[in-house]
Amino acid sequence: DVKVTQSSRYLVKRTGEKVFLECVQDMDHENMFWYRQDPGLGLRLIYFSYDVKMKEKGDIPEGYSVSREKKERFSLILESASTNQTSMYLCASRAGVGSPLHFGNGTRLTVT
Amino acid sequence: AQSVTQPDIHITVSEGASLELRCNYSYGATPYLFWYVQSPGQGLQLLLKYFSGDTLVQGIKGFEAEFKRSQSSFNLRKPSVHWSDAAEYFCAVLLTGSGNTGKLIFGQGTTLQVKP
Incomplete structure (x- = not known):
């Protein structure tokens, strides 16, 4: 069974801090995505990566960046x-x- | 612009009653459509998908959806709702036209409440 693991379930940070959200998948998948979910707005795509070191902006990339150095890991910053x-x-x-x-x-x- | 609209933010049905959740899309190319469900505190799970062929598709947990090109709709149905179906439901369209690398765009979601 595919497992997608996000490193933290809850996170509290202060304004101005640099924040890293980590995601790891264990099925050798090519594509990885980061979405943001807010009530009444559904899921909005921030960034996605279609291969290692390849990325594409989604609908709301402002204020975010991403890193995909290895196939299994996709970080949102x-x-x-x-x-x-x-x-x-x-x-x-x-x-x-x-x-x-x-x-x-x-x-x-x-x-x- | 490509978009997915779920007109109903919140729906309440009685257990055992039938259910229909609406989804409309706006996309110029051939749409590939999905329904996902999110139980409280969980990630999203795929219910069903439509790529081509028969416009009535069957999914897991007794759900089905019908693609109607003339109405740009992909409504989700279930003949008899169970209390465990209470969740949030998302419709999504896969962007496959020229210049797209397979982004998946979601609607706003519909929250289903089931009355005993």
């Missing part, structure tokens, strides 16, 4: 956290275009 980045962050992976996404359980980030 908040360069300078702000209160409007308080949210649930979901990581997902898939084998290729058209394959279903497999999601982690999410990281609930609070920025104070």
